[in-house]
Amino acid sequence: MAAQSQPARLQSGGLIDRARPLEFQFDGRKMTGYAGDTLASALVANGVTLTGRSFKYHRPRGVLTAGSEEPNALVELRGGSRREPNTKATTVELFAGLEARSQNRWPSLTFDALSVNSLFAPLLVAGFYYKTFMWPAAFWEKLYEPLIRKAAGLGRASGLPDPDTYEKAFAFCDVLVIGGGPTGLMAALTACRAGARVILCDEDFGFGGRLLSETFEIAGISGASWVGETVAELAESANVTLMRRTTVFGVYDTGTYGALERVGDHLPTHVPHQPRQRLWKIVAKRAVLAAGAIERPIVFGGNDRPGAVMAAAVRSYVNRYAAVPGRRIAVFTNNDDGWKTVADCAAAGIPVEAVIDPRANLPEGLRNLADRAGATLFAGGRVLDAYGVSSGLQAIDVETAGGSIVTLNADCLAMSGGWNPALALTTHLGSRPVWRPDIHAFVASAPPPGLEVAGAANGSLALAACLAEGAAEGAKAAEAAGFSASMPAIPAVGADPTGMMPLWKVERSRTKAFVDFQNDVTAKDIAISESEGYRSVEHLKRYTALGMATDQGKTANVNALAIMAALTGKSIPETGVTTFRPPYTPVAIAAFAGHHRGKHFRPTRLTPSHLWAAEQGAPFVETGQWLRAQWYPRPGETDWLVSVSREVNATRSGVGVCDVSTLGKIDIMGADAGAFLDRVYINTFSTLAIGKVRYGVMLREDGIVMDDGTTARLADHHYYMSTTTVNAAKVMQHLEFCHQVLWPELDVQLASATEQWAQFAIAGPNARDTLRGLIDPEFDISNEALPYMGATTLTICGGLPARLFRISFSGELAYEIAVPAGYGDGLIRAIMSVGAPFGVTPYGTEALGVMRIEKGHAAGNELNGTITAADLGLGRMMSTKKDYIGRVMAERPGLADPERPRLVGFKPVDRAQRLRAGAHFLPLGAKAVAANDEGFMTSVAFSPSLNHWIGLGYLKNGASRLGERVRAHDPVRGLEFEVEICDPIFIDPKGERLRV
């Protein structure tokens, strides 16, 4: 039964679990595989050779490799909002119910309309688009580009929000081992026995690396059994963390490694409370890179046919998955390792038609092996071209040593051009690989500090060397991390010859010879690139897109360099390599975001009165991570402006209350606190009397206003500063800088008190009466006892300590009262209750904004980082008697220029007209051109007190133009009208209401 449904499955063998058959679908076709399969191996077992279409020419493609370097077998997984494009079938662990679809084809994989591109191939060569599509110019965006864009890209994204969750996590260890093949296992084992904290990661779902795919024996047992025993020892050790399905994708500074754990991708459905993937940031004292090596193809005609498979991948399918990629296999190898495919296929009973090895003089052993396998041997031969139909390879042309051409039938061509150590991670911090002529491959040079390379990743290809090097590097790493390690016994293994003769590209191929399979870059494209002067490898890459696809040229790059080197007459190392960059294999964007998306993108800060405000139905607005109530709609109020105006009126005529806890608050203490403040504010604070508050402005060192706020002196050595909400952290950092870096000699202590105090503004003619209901009776808050700009500490509500400041942002008789934040909720409720007889009305940030505009107070819109104190009309505050941050630079002509725009007020000439911030000001009758631009509106509000809109803004020479009219020019809103320039203080200019 199973054999029938899986026609290319071997009857026995492999590391699959035949007791656990799994149903899955490919392009709607139902198939069965086994637990332990990858999607690719299950497809192979089911005889599927055609898995997708290539990028540019829509050539039929099949599985090329058995690992994460796969360029061809890209599929779309799952469906709906979980649709996942461009997934390498070779890395997908099979699960029950998996649905995969081929990509980049229409209407179907076997008949793909755009495969006509192949006919136009002569036109679609490297760089063709730079030379065409320029006429007529307007056609580019309307016609050409949309066509190009549609043809480009491989898979389709779902277009829907990703419903899965992701996590990020940190891990720490002494020794990180990257790759769990024989090398990595030995390294982990050695470091583990030394007592080091070890993390071992492998991107595969099983440890063992090539041992799972080869027929090695280690210490007398099968490689897979040795892996089992070794992993068991590691698993039992408390100091080892084994991380399967975890790819180390990047090396970052100071021993930080990025790794992606695929927690749930192999599961049919999401497990509650578990993420789909977890992004690990591993901080390791030492690391051993044991990532193995990647086999490279040989460039010859038709080498991209489905059925042309890497030789080691053939062994993976046969040995690990008991799946047969062909019924008549030919092997084309330039190295000894490729011959293992001959042996293993023969052992599995798969007919080997021929072995083509460009080396004319082959050792006796290999010749005998070909004989035993019943294969025709072409020593000194080359495969010129491979032919077939879209479902696969049918024949190959072999050029014999003697130069004649022989055509052979084969449905699978196993090819091996040698091995490239997987050194990408060693270059992430900038080092360049070096060429090792003895193995015809690049190896790492100067890997990042703390990282050492071992085994095949280090160019040590033979198994014995891998085991020994793994142990040695594991020991070295443990020692370097402070443990004493001893070398374990290196298990005995058989010979593993690694001889090779380089062969990059077969000359005289007649059909297209692919270098980069996924981006359809051919040997010919490289030649064109060379002839057009794009000879640097980086130009070659960018001009042809070689190595830029989802596989990043893992199988293509070195062949391309070698071909370019031959064209330019340079050596391969002179030709150089392109730069590897993280991630080693592509990582889902959501994994980098983890928890921080949607509402949790950034933490949210809630005010002490938040619960209460939410009960009132207030809408909230974000300011510097805080959510603040914007207004408090009354039943029936649907227009925000109605609510806001009501709040303003109620405050100005009665009393209003507003949570202002979000303002930054800083305790500034110590004997030199006053002197310190004198240096950070433009005005003087050392002379401020205890129990008084003063408004201050601080500048940046470049003379521009940084922040403003009030500071109270609570005691001889204790000031209490307030900052704007958004600048709170910035000001704290600035003060710490001034204190620690500029003037460490001062006796000053700084502590943020923002969160300690719930602070409410109580404003309006009835503010004092309202307050009296809260204040404990022994405290006098009469106008005389606590005049405007007074500050005091007292108790309220029967002994609760509080700070009371008589300051006003609204321009009314007003106080700010502060209590420990936990009491904020109680206090707002208390204020509402004691204030009820006076009609107390809560007001939000909008009414706050209206009232501050009515009073001409600058806020965020005005303090935009380019404004001087003088621009704000506060030039007189700038003390000339002392130094302070920003004083000297503020004297520069550009900042001291009296012609600079000044903060003034604006009223619409037609009082019914609504004002808009962002409008520019033009002289009446002047043309709307930049030369006539005189300033712009910063803030506007509907003033219920004046019953028309008012605005603040900056205007050239503004202060001397009060009463003049200018045009408010707002073309993006289609508005244009006259406004009258006025004093920025619209209400109570003498400030009488504050002082009652």
Next chain:
Amino acid sequence: MSDLALKPLSAFRGHLAFTGMSEASGAGVTLEVRDDLAMAIVIARKGRLAALAENVCQTYGIDLPAGPKRVAAGSLAFIGTGPGQFLAVEQGGDALTFASRLAGALGDAASISDQSASRAVLRVSGPRVRGVLAKGLAIDLHPSVFRPGDAALSSIALIGAHLWQLDERPTYEISVFRSLAGSFAEFIWSSAAEYGVTIDNP
């Protein structure tokens, strides 16, 4: 008017009790809200660190730590938060008077800023607690590196956090700014859910 006597509201009010929270079974992690801690920042005045240490030692029998450590005696602990700076934490005392009591005791060797209300503190413990914290905290809490008595100021999932270890269970206390209690609770909850969460005093 004294008839209004106000009660403090827990910063976690409305945040820890949300649906699903206590339903997640398993005891991977146990959470306990610590609303009974009085806190104050204590900063040595210029050149007075030795005098401060002397005072603290005499008054409370506590040797001020030189680094980020927690040193406790009875219900009082001092935690190093920076050079010459400490967070004093008193369990069960009167939060409203803590800062002034400290000030009285320590004299002019230190400046003191009341912080009792500024922090929301969660006690987290249980076998999986390190795994949960690793999801947001970039500090190695392995028992060979971070032990009872150790403390750290850092951030957890972008939220500034102060953490100290109490015992080897392990039990930690984590303090965040009060306004961030909701975001913090949400993070702890979603990170701990896979291991199971129990709340001692929601």
Next chain:
Amino acid sequence: MQYSAFSLLKNALTGHRHWQPAWRDSEPRSQYDVVIVGGGGHGLATAYYLAKVHGVKNIAVLEKSYIGSGNVGRNTTIVRSNYLLPGNIPFYEWSMKLWEGLEQDLNYNAMVSQRGVLNLIHSDTQRDAYARRANAMRLHGVDSVLLDKDEVRKMVPFLNYENARFPIQGGMLQPRGGTVRHDAVAWGYARAGDQRGVDIIQNCEVTGFRISNGKMMGVETTRGYIGAGKVGLAVAGNTSRVATIAGLRLPIESHVLQAFVSEGIKPLIPNVITFGAGHFYISQSDKGGLVFGGDIDGYNSYAQRGNLPTLEDVCEGGMALMPMIGRIRLLRQWGGIMDMSMDGSPIIDKTPIDGLYLNAGWCYGGFKATPASGWCFAHLIARDSPHEFAAAYRMDRFRTGHMIDEKGQGAQPNLH
């Protein structure tokens, strides 16, 4: 050889054996009238306009590596002229105009794609600021549109409108903004310059200057001494290194900015979208990759590579804004070194050394400036006086207090 569909066809029929190098790989001569240091976009454009507009004959561009190896080859390709300040708008608008005619001028398809640049608005303050900017643009004759939430939703329905930490309230659109194929800009200018006789000399690093009596004589390079009466520096992120050799101390720091590209996918994102509240911006390349970026890493760097925290920060922004990209995979992460000036705006000016000209301080916005920068720098070098559109980009503006600070961050380059 003139590029056209016809020439492509002709070459196809002859097996593509007759293509000529796009530019000659020149050997350095001993003396040039003008030497431009830096074979990035700005340097190559400068050389081209010197030859084309000012008729200068004897020009070399010296590039220490391969042309386009710097930021022109590693940026996120956004072009726009949606600036705020009067010193900037005319300059960037001139650049837009040059982009619009670039391909015909150069005979090279750089894929100038005016797909629109959309800046999202999340607060009233931001709306006010964008209205001010959009109006300033209009006053300079530049296209700009203010969109409300519904209009944004219609344009880009796939953003997170429902569950956002920073809800979208609208946007500012510059319809003429868009993207240009970055490498092609370098190659196109190189080829067009080469055709007008400019020598492009690769693998030639300037290591010193010969200055005599305060006058520029020539440059020392890794390929020997090259004489030149006028030397223009356009070395972007390496400005301080090169200027230091000439004895200049500049208001510049070098910082790394990263960019990211996803695996190729079928068309998904039609235009350029900028999410200021979240440090994230994105567009989709003609190849199908989502090209995105965010803030700079934030500390001085010459490493030309980025770090993990910024990548996370950017992806968080991306997921907050458009959670549909979650399952799309990040393919590659890289960085470029930028010369961050102290006010975030560039410098195109003479230096105290007679014959040494400086083009620098482009921060992370100089790609869009490439044509105008070349145009104005060529003007300055040829005429010894600033071009009107670049008149504000003086070096002494910091001394006089005439900073051009679009972001209002002050003298802290990592905040610009």
Next chain:
Amino acid sequence: MRIPCPYCGERDIHEFAYLGDATVSRPDPARNDAVQAFYEYVYLRDNPAGSFQELWYHAAGCHSWLVVTRDTRTHAIFGARLASREAS
């Protein structure tokens, strides 16, 4: 990148805020050439490629300002000390 805070120990870079060059010092505002001196202090930078002393603030940690010595080409960190110890 991980910065060794002398007080807190080695910490991930996301805990720190950057200011820049630590070798410049605030001039005496009473100098005759104060404007020139401040201009240089505020705006001009050596910006070396190589070893660099720079100010970092341990914002999410102990709030100390640090002078960190780092190689701007490799990000190798050679050490960090409290900035405040400098002047006192």
